[in-house]
Amino acid sequence: MDYLNLRRQTLARNLKNDDGMDALLVTNPVNVTYLTGFTGDGSYLVASDKKYILVTDARFEQQVKEECEGIDVHVRPHSKTIAEAAGEVLTKAGTKSVGLEADHATLGATDALQQAAPKVTFAAAKxxxxxxxxxxxxxEIEQIRAAVRAAxxxxSMFKATIREQDTEKDLVNAMEGYIRRSxxxxxxxxxxxxxxxxxxxxxxxxxxRALGEGSKLLVDWGADMLYKSDITRTFKSPFGTAPTRRNKHERVGFDFDKVYDVVAAAHDAAVAAVRDGAAAKDVDAAARKVIAAAKFGDYFTHGLGHGIGLEIxxxxxxRSNSTDVLESGMVITxxxxxxxxxxxxxxxxxxxxxxxDGATRLTTLPRDPGAIG
Amino acid sequence: MDYLNLRRQTLARNLKNDDGMDALLVTNPVNVTYLTGFTGDGSYLVASDKKYILVTDARFEQQVKEECEGIDVHVRPHSKTIAEAAGEVLTKAGTKSVGLEADHATLGATDALQQAAPKVTFAAAKxxxxxxxxxxxxxEIEQIRAAVRAAxxxxSMFKATIREQDTEKDLVNAMEGYIRRSxxxxxxxxxxxxxxxxxxxxxxxxxxRALGEGSKLLVDWGADMLYKSDITRTFKSPFGTAPTRRNKHERVGFDFDKVYDVVAAAHDAAVAAVRDGAAAKDVDAAARKVIAAAKFGDYFTHGLGHGIGLEIxxxxxxRSNSTDVLESGMVITxxxxxxxxxxxxxxxxxxxxxxxDGATRLTTLPRDPGAIG
Known part of the structure; x- marks a missing residue:
């Protein structure tokens, strides 16, 4: 199945149904990748219901040939800016009204395009x-699964190799290496x-700060296989009992296991609320309710999760103020x-x-991955 | 010397002289870092000739305390978007006209700010x-020097450890590790x-592709110490003589040493043209002239260089179409x-x-760093 081509067909169909827009100028490199497979940057994609043209430069000419099929390519000379080149392509194609990606096109880029193509009307598009x-x-789901597996x-490498004297910096660097090795x-x-x-x-x-100098360890990591994964685990110190390892900055008064169980219960309550058609804010609320009931409501200071894919x-x-509704095929944290x-x-x-009807867990790592260190 | 404060004072002075703008909303995280020292993201800085206010969220509350001095902080609740929070701060401060960063503010962000602060007039600012x-x-120069030293x-580690059987992927991953280790x-x-x-x-x-399977090796790398460095070296294969190592894809007909000497001469010609007041395009032309004279003009397909600093x-x-003029204190590749x-x-x-009067080379690595591998 040529999914890249399917994506372009879907977009073309949607553009055709959008009255008054001759083309969409895709400036966000992530969206260019999604539609073409091209993994470089600094390139714009002119998308219309008739044709796709990738405006790139000589640095990427060879790479485009290797990565993209079925796309027309316009290679700008290095004496022209991307806006000038895109403006020329749009003018030559006879487009009159062009949509710009509202969440990517800057005020400056819009101005540069307008100057390069004075006859074209540019407007923010959905x-x-x-x-x-x-x-x-x-x-995409297979690629996210691969990113989960790599993470x-x-x-496993991280767990097998960490030492008491390793610092947070050492361990971040080591994790980066293990992720690449995977x-x-x-x-x-x-x-x-x-x-x-x-x-x-x-x-x-x-x-x-060294690993041995603390009674807890939190690790949040993910792999970039073009698609991304994102996992967090929290542990009691692997070196000796927690109280022994408490450093002078760590205040007392809370029991690790009790706090942990609240977070785990909140996690499970949220997962139980996930399904096609569920309001995202209700899923957030399901977790937040468990944490608030345990009197920790003020300590959960961010949203419950987010989509992952080409972007992390x-x-x-x-989150509580989200208007999004979950649908089958979304991948979330x-x-x-x-x-x-x-x-x-x-x-x-x-x-x-x-x-x-619910949620399929893509992570396969146990919540408690056993002894570490 | 409190350089962060000096930078804010300079900006405030410039803003005061800019008729009709009550404040600049700094949305580009790199610019926020430059003005405050804050290294997180997702935060906006309201800058006026009277006051600086960092609009951030609870994820960064502690980090802001550690990294920033002399800045007012507004921590938004997670139920509010950054645009809503910034809109409130601007409205409360009584600002009427606010400049947005033309090269960072998107059409969508501008629209969200306008909705959040309907009484404020937003416009693209210089x-x-x-x-x-x-x-x-x-x-900053000291920090760039540190980034050069780390690279x-x-x-040195890369050079000492590479092996014939290492692939390009292996070596990229290894270099990432050595840069972090530095x-x-x-x-x-x-x-x-x-x-x-x-x-x-x-x-x-x-x-x-393994290192041993080719007669040439090009390495382009740099370190991120908040400030960046950027170096490239090209070698004949370290393993045996070049012709022996030529792989089936490498066409013949050009002599490595001769091409290398042209690039080296172009480099030196460009450096000789650098000085306060030189037009950037003339520096580009100085290198391009040497390459064109050797009949390789069509093979130098990008600009000569770029500034480095907080961004790479x-x-x-x-480059040939640049209108920039070099000034003392710029750092360039x-x-x-x-x-x-x-x-x-x-x-x-x-x-x-x-x-x-010229250029001070920050790189200390010899052009020919000696035997590799």
Whole structure:
């Protein structure tokens, strides 16, 4: 099945039904990749119900030949900007009104295009390609599964090799290496390794804190196989009992196991609420209710999850103010958490495929992956 | 010296002189970092001649405290979007007209801000922060030097460890590890390791081609220490003589040493043309003239160089259609190249500080770094 071609056909059909727009100018490189398979950047795709033209430059000429089929290619000379080249292509094609990607085209790029093609009318268009991307086709689901497998394989290496004296920075770097060794292009995002109370920072940047200097360990990582995966696990210190390992910054007063069980229950409640047709905010609420009932409501300070695919964060958004509705074929993260300042954070994150009746877990790593270190 | 504060004072002074704009909304995370030191993302900075307010969310609350001094912070609840929160801050501050960053604000973001702050007039503003960033202050030059040092140290490891059977993918992954081991956050961009004729692709993605299967090796890498470095070296195969190592894809007819000497001479001609006040396009022309005189004019298919700093590609642009003028304090790459399809490519890239009378080379790695492998 030529899924790339199917995607272009679907977009072309949607564009045809959109009165008054002769073409869509796809400027977001992720959307260009989705529609053509081209993995470089700095290239625009002119999309219409009749034709697709990729406007690129000589740096990528060979790569386009290797990666793309069935696409016309316009190679701009290095003396012309991408806006000038795209403007020429649009003018030559006789397009009168062109949609721009509202979530990617900047005010400056819009202005440059307008100057390059004064006869064309440009206007912000609906996020058509993003709307298509939100439902994954079978080839995409397989690629996300591959990214999950690579992340899980990397975790096995991580688990087998970590040492008490390794710092957060050491471990982030090591994880990046394991993810690549597992066949990925790299980490899907800078891995998070947070020791002790540093887990209370949802996006903790790595420090020189050693693994042995803390009673908890939070690891958030994913693989980039073009498609992305995203997993989080939280542990008690693998080195000795938790109280022994507590560092001077970690405050007491909360029991790891009890907080962990609340997050796990919130995770399960959210998964149970997932199905085709469920409002994303209701899934968020299902988790939030469990955490609030345990009196930790103020400590779950971000949304419950997000779509994953070519981007690590994409639609749908699963949070209290989301208007998104879940549909079969969406792939999402579920990642409830409790962050207690100066104590630490517990987050449990897995990847799920939304189905007609529920959710299929794509992560295969056990929630408690056993002894670590 | 508090350079962050100095940068904010300079911007405030420029804003005050800009009639009719009450504030600039800095949405580009790189510009937010430049002005505040905050290294997270998803945060906007409201800048006026009176005050700076960072609009962020709870994920970054602790990090902002650690990284920023002298900035007011507005933490949005997770039920509000960044546009809603920024709109509120701007409305509450009584701003009437707000500049948006033309090269970052999208049509969609502009629309969301307008809806969130209906009384405020938003308009594309000059690229003020980018214009400031183009001239590096002493702390920035030191940080770029540190990024050069890390890249060079990584290259020593690379050079010491490469093996005949390593593939381009292996070597890209290894280089990423060495760059991190050298103290960087990671590679400044995905390293390029191109064997044999693959060097003819300026942005060659890594394949399973082994180092031993080719008569040439091109390596393009840099370190991300928040500030970036960018270096390229090209070699004859380290394993045996070049003809012995030629693979079946590599066509003959060009002498490596002769092509190399043309690129080296073009590099030196460009460096000799660099000085405060030189037109960037004249520096590009100085290199291009040498390459054209050797009849390789059609094979130098990209611009000569670019600024580096917080971003790997930033102003000035050094190419034939550039209108930029070099000034003391700019930091640039010089990277002439010759790409011969099915034969290979030779590129020599170093980083330079523009001075009153010329250029100071920041790279310390010799052009010919000696035996490799």
């Amino acid at each position: 996020t058509r390609v993003e709307s298509q991307r939100v439902i994954k086709d079978p080839s 899980e394989r990397a975790f 066949g990925a292009r790299g980490a899907a995002f800078p891995p998070i390794v947070a020791v002790g109370e540093r887990g209370a920072l949802p996006h903790a940047p790595p420090t020189d 964060h994409e639609a749908p958004r699963i 579920i990642e409830p958490a409790i962050y207690i300042p100066d104590w630490g954070g517990i987050r449990i994150e897995d990847d799920y495929l939304v189905t007609k | 690229t003020r922060v980018e214009s400031q960033r183009v001239i590096k202050d002493p702390s 060079e140290r990584a290259f 103290g960087a956050r990671g590679a400044a961009f995905p390293p390029i390791v191109a064997v044999g004729e693959r060097g003819a692709l300026p942005h060659a993605p890594p394949t399973d 590609h930033e102003a000035p642009r050094i 010089i990277e002439p190249a010759i790409y011969i399809p099915d034969w290979g490519g030779i590129r020599i890239e170093d980083d330079y500080l523009v001075t009153k």
